[in-house]
Amino acid sequence: MQRPQTDHKQLKLQNQHSEQSEHNSNNGTRIAASSSTHNHDMSTPILAQRSGGGGSSAPVQPPKSLSLSQNNYAASDTSGEEEFLDSRYECAICIDWLNEPVLTSCGHRFCKRCLTDWLQNHNQCCPLDNKQLSAEQDIFPDNYTRREIEQLKHKCPNSPLGCALVASPIEVHRHLPSCPYRRQPQPEQLEEKCPFAKIKCDFVGRPETNQLEEHLKSDMPHHMQLMLQAFQQTAIATWQPQKASTSTGGGSLENGHGHGQLAPPPQYANGVDEQIVQTMYQRIVVLEQRTREQETRIENLNKQLRLARQPIDPRYSNGTIVWNIGHLGNLVSRLRANANNQVYSHECYTSPYGYKFCARLNIQPRKPHVLSLHVHLMQSENDFHLDWPFKGRIKLCMVHPTDASQSQHDTIMTKPEILAFHQPREAISTRGFGFLEYANISNIMHLGFVADDRLLIKIEINLV
Amino acid sequence: MANMAVSRIKREFKEVMRSEEIVQCSIKIELVNDSWTELRGEIAGPPDTPYEGGKFILEIKVPETYPFNPPKVRFITRIWHPNISSVTGAICLDILKDNWAAAMTLRTVLLSLQALLAAAEPDDPQDAVVAYQFKDKYDLFLLTAKHWTNAYAGGPHTFPDCDSKIQRLRDMGVDEHDARGVLSKENWNLEKATECLFS
Numbered sequence: 001m002q003r004p005q006t007d008h009k010q011l012k013l014q015n016q017h018s019e020q021s022e023h024n025s026n027n028g029t030r031i032a033a034s035s036s037t038h039n040h041d042m043s044t045p046i047l048a049q050r051s052g053g054g055g056s057s058a059p060v061q062p063p064k065s066l067s068l069s070q071n072n073y074a075a076s077d078t079s080g081e082e083e084f085l086d087s088r089y090e091c092a093i094c095i096d097w098l099n100e101p102v103l104t105s106c107g108h109r110f111c112k113r114c115l116t117d118w119l120q121n122h123n124q125c126c127p128l129d130n131k132q133l134s135a136e137q138d139i140f141p142d143n144y145t146r147r148e149i150e151q152l153k154h155k156c157p158n159s160p161l162g163c164a165l166v167a168s169p170i171e172v173h174r175h176l177p178s179c180p181y182r183r184q185p186q187p188e189q190l191e192e193k194c195p196f197a198k199i200k201c202d203f204v205g206r207p208e209t210n211q212l213e214e215h216l217k218s219d220m221p222h223h224m225q226l227m228l229q230a231f232q233q234t235a236i237a238t239w240q241p242q243k244a245s246t247s248t249g250g251g252s253l254e255n256g257h258g259h260g261q262l263a264p265p266p267q268y269a270n271g272v273d274e275q276i277v278q279t280m281y282q283r284i285v286v287l288e289q290r291t292r293e294q295e296t297r298i299e300n301l302n303k304q305l306r307l308a309r310q311p312i313d314p315r316y317s318n319g320t321i322v323w324n325i326g327h328l329g330n331l332v333s334r335l336r337a338n339a340n341n342q343v344y345s346h347e348c349y350t351s352p353y354g355y356k357f358c359a360r361l362n363i364q365p366r367k368p369h370v371l372s373l374h375v376h377l378m379q380s381e382n383d384f385h386l387d388w389p390f391k392g393r394i395k396l397c398m399v400h401p402t403d404a405s406q407s408q409h410d411t412i413m414t415k416p417e418i419l420a421f422h423q424p425r426e427a428i429s430t431r432g433f434g435f436l437e438y439a440n441i442s443n444i445m446h447l448g449f450v451a452d453d454r455l456l457i458k459i460e461i462n463l464v
Numbered sequence: 465m466a467n468m469a470v471s472r473i474k475r476e477f478k479e480v481m482r483s484e485e486i487v488q489c490s491i492k493i494e495l496v497n498d499s500w501t502e503l504r505g506e507i508a509g510p511p512d513t514p515y516e517g518g519k520f521i522l523e524i525k526v527p528e529t530y531p532f533n534p535p536k537v538r539f540i541t542r543i544w545h546p547n548i549s550s551v552t553g554a555i556c557l558d559i560l561k562d563n564w565a566a567a568m569t570l571r572t573v574l575l576s577l578q579a580l581l582a583a584a585e586p587d588d589p590q591d592a593v594v595a596y597q598f599k600d601k602y603d604l605f606l607l608t609a610k611h612w613t614n615a616y617a618g619g620p621h622t623f624p625d626c627d628s629k630i631q632r633l634r635d636m637g638v639d640e641h642d643a644r645g646v647l648s649k650e651n652w653n654l655e656k657a658t659e660c661l662f663s
Contacts, residue, residue, distance in 0.1 A: 092567035093531055094468055095475045118566050121532040127566035209481075209494050 089149050089169075092128055093118060097169045101145045105138035106131040109145060158182055196223050199230040236282055311346070319350035319461040321359055328455050332371075332441060335363040344428070347378055350461055355390050356380035359459055360432055371439050374432030375412075375459065377424045389421040390414060395460040398439060401451040408439070408449075413464075469530035473500045476570045483571055491574040493524075501526050505537070505574050509617065510582040514609035515543070518617030522577065523553075524570065534564035537573060542641070544605075544612040544648060546586040546595035551645070555580075556590035593649045601651060608648045615644065629654050633661070 091098050093114035100112040108128045110118075118127055119135050126133050133139065154172050156163040158181040165175055176182065192212050194203040201223060205211035216223075323345040325331065335341050342362035349356050356378040361371055375394055391414050400406040412433065414421045420433035444450055477493065477500075485491045492506040505522035509515025520543060525536040537560055539553030547556045557580055559568060589595030597605045611626045613619030626644075629652060633643035638661055650656040 095472055095569075114566070118532055121529065125565075127568075130563070130565065206495060211494070 089145065089152075097173065098142075098145060098149060099170055101142040101149070102139050103142040103145075104131075104133055106133070109142055112141070115139065156181070196226060199226045201226055236285070237278060314347045314356075315349045315352045317348040319348055319354070319357070321345050321348045321357070321457075321459040321461075323359060323457045323459065325361070325455045325457065326453065328450055328453050331361075332363070335361070336368050339363075339365040344376075345457075345459075348459075348461070349380070350392070350463060353382050353385075354463070355382070355386060355392075355461070357459075357461055358428065359434075359457070364436065367437065369441050370437045371441060371444075372434065372436045373438035373457070374434035375420075375461070376432040377421065377429045379424050379427050383423055386423075388423045389416050389418070390463075391416070391421075392461060392463045394433075395462075396434070396438075397458040397460075398444075398449055399456040399458055400447070400449055401454075401456065402448065406447060406449075410435070469526055469528055470500045472531055473503075473526055473570070477503075479569060480571045480574070485571070485575070491571070491578065493570060493574070501528075503570070504540075505570070507574055507578045507581070509613060509619065510578055513582050514606050515545075515581045515613050515617070515619070517621075518613035518619040520581075520617050522574070524573075531566040531568075534560050534568075535570070535573065536560075537577070542612060542616040544594055544609040545581065546584045546589045546591060546598045547580055549591050550594060550612075550648070551591075554590060556585075556588060597648075597651065604651050608652075612644070612648070626652060629657075633657065636662075 088109075089098050089101075090096070091101075091109070091111040091114050093110055096111075098109055098111055101109050102112045102115055103109055104115075104126055106126050106129055108126055110127070115127075116135070119133065124133055124135070125131060149170060150168045152168055153166050154169050156165040156167075156172055156175060156179055158176075158179050159165075161181040163179055163181040165172065165179070167175065192205045192207045194201045194205075194212065194215060197203075201219075203212075203215050203219070205215060325343075331343060335343070339362075342360050345359040347356055347358045358376055358378055360374045360376055363370070364372060373396065375396075377390060394412040394414070396410040396412070398408040400408075414433075418433055420429060420431040422429075444455065449455060477495075480486060480491065480493045483491075490508045494504050494506075496502040496504050503524040503526065505524050507520050507522065509518040509520065519541070521540040523538045523540050527533050527536065537555055539548055539555065542550065542553065544550055548554070555577070557576065559565070559573070559576055584598060586595040586598045594605070597608065607623065607626075610619060610621040611623045614621050614623070626647070629647055630640060630643045632654060633647070634640055636658070638646075642661070643657075646657045646660055647654070650660060
């Protein structure tokens with residue numbers, strides 16, 4: 001077992017040596033002149049292209065760069081499987097060990113199967129140097145190389161797991177799928193985890209790619225955040241309530257610990273208690289945060305509400321009163337109880353410098369089932385420059401909350417002889433104008449004008 | 465057969481990842497899906513060419529019959545080059561067609577494309593308009609190629625004149641890429657480009 005390996009090493013050394021002499025111009029100065037090899041690589045494919053473009057030009061020799069790449073390739077092993085894949089024993093088509101090698105008249109070796117497939121699939125030329133090949137005349141079995149490969153002794157890649165097979169690479173290859181020691185679910189593609197996986201970074205990359213490297217570069221802020229979270233977690237986990245430590249500190253004296261010594265860490269009855277305390281603490285932190293958020297929200301809502309509630313300046317109401325009468329049931333019983341009880345709406349101006357009005361509801365003791373509605377002029381700072389008596393049109397509307405067509409409309413035109421439209425002598429003119437019998441209360445209820453114990457009356461006053 | 469394609473691509477992938485060019489950031493390759501049939505390549509624009517400083521992304525599709533048939537390669541990054549379609553990114557390169565050889569690898573293909581950027585073949589064009597400009601108005605070709613490299617591949621040279629002409633067309637409601645394409649074809653003559661777009 002030992003000998004064939006040393007043999008092989010020798011072979012390999014010789015091989016490298018011969019390569020050196022062969023490509024002396026390229027490889028001899030490889031380290032110093034890596035750019036020159038680079039240029040060389042680049043120039044060859046152009047040659048290939050020009051030969052194609054020109055059509056009839058003589059076949060050129062591109063494979064120097066190709067064979068160079070194969071040397072690079074073979075120099076460092078790919079996986080455990082092909083430990084010593086030697087460029088001389090490599091098929092350029094499948095880039096694997098030569099299986100039943102054949103030799104072409106132009107001096108290149110391929111697997112028999114690979115070359116046959118190539119010639120059947122493609123034009124009749126060598127994949128390495130484009131020389132014309134005839135399947136009958138230019139291809140010979142290379143039994144010398146076949147024997148060489150057969151004499152190489154390789155261990156099965158599963159040898160660390162206990163497989164004792166030592167055979168030629170081809171046989172090892174054939175043996176692998178049935179190797180009793182093969183890893184059962186063979187991980188076809190290994191996954192590369194992020195080193196931050198411990199703190200819950202769920203990135204997974206392919207080892208052949210540089211995805212991980214890129215991930216580490218680009219996702220740094222994410223990792224910092226994860227680290228902060230992890231730190232907070234441990235801070236919470238290691239947090240210990242102050243009380244517990246003092247109480248056990250007192251207990252430590254009884255246990256015979258001296259004064260100078262630090263109090264031992266708090267002891268809980270069992271791990272479960274400790275866990276509960278930690279969970280509770282975390283919960284408190286979460287709840288406090290939520291409370292703070294809710295408080296801010298409430299404050300914002302309050303602000304909005306305050307803005308919305310600000311009543312419209314009556315000067316700009318354009319002579320319209322939208323009177324939303326709440327708690328109608330209570331109101332009606334209050335109005336019935338005393339004939340002097342009445343309720344006034346908010347005021348309105350017909351225009352910013354116009355007449356000031358309000359409306360009034362009451363119930364006459366003689367007719368307790370009927371609401372009376374009157375409109376009253378009010379004293380205002382504009383009275384001195386306005387024309388008296390007031391001339392205009394007053395529209396009253398009892399709004400039906402669901403069916404607008406049922407709303408009750410009434411229109412009153414003023415008359416100069418009515419005292420209610422003369423300049424008021426009191427804050428609210430004692431005389432009003434309207435309907436003593438505006439609406440029957442039971443009808444209002446019946447016809448559905450009252451929703452949610454509210455009645456809506458809209459009054460529009462316009463100058464004529 | 466497909467099995468062979470996959471195992472070869474895996475080996476080639478490792479070859480590229482280990483190659484000198486990747487250390488020099490000159491070429492790059494990465495997987496697009498799990499099946500190893502679609503890859504994404506990246507080549508750096510070669511020095512002393514209008515493409516210098518740009519990074520060009522390539523779409524590489526590996527057929528089931530690989531390596532007996534060539535991979536299908538196309539530029540995703542838009543590029544102004546006689547042998548590459550300025551619209552579709554299709555490449556005219558013989559080794560990707562009739563002169564493919566089974567011994568070629570992803571690495572050699574990427575290097576060949578890099579070489580193609582350095583040495584265009586205007587007599588065997590993919591994009592006739594570009595090839596004509598290359599032969600007839602080489603200075604304009606250089607300017608256009610540098611401008612495209614700047615616009616699409618992150619190249620260093622900016623041409624405010626080109627940008628302002630494109631902006632003029634964009635103000636008329638033309639898509640930026642269409643505007644650049646038409647202006648490039650019309651040798652940056654704004655009037656002709658407008659005529660071409662609106663007639």
